[in-house]
Amino acid sequence: MKVITGTVVRGKVDLPPEALVDGTPVAVLAPGADAPVQLSPAEESELEAAVNELRAGRFVDGEDLLKELRRRSHG
Numbered sequence: 001m002k003v004i005t006g007t008v009v010r011g012k013v014d015l016p017p018e019a020l021v022d023g024t025p026v027a028v029l030a031p032g033a034d035a036p037v038q039l040s041p042a043e044e045s046e047l048e049a050a051v052n053e054l055r056a057g058r059f060v061d062g063e064d065l066l067k068e069l070r071r072r073s074h075g
Helices: 040-053 062-074
Strands: 008-009 012-016
Touching: none
Parallel strands: none
Antiparallel strands: 008 012
């Protein structure tokens, strides 16, 4: 799983050409125009720490997580 940013152009999300291959399923999260995202200082610190963990390579791949959850639910 990865996070990619893009821009809406004529009702479609425009991403860098190399970002995803055709047919890749995606989920889109968008802030409301009337409700910008505002974080408390504690939330900002938590987000910054999480980003640093990701940059350091300390995370569980989304597909691996789903496989593990499925294994646990059937086992």
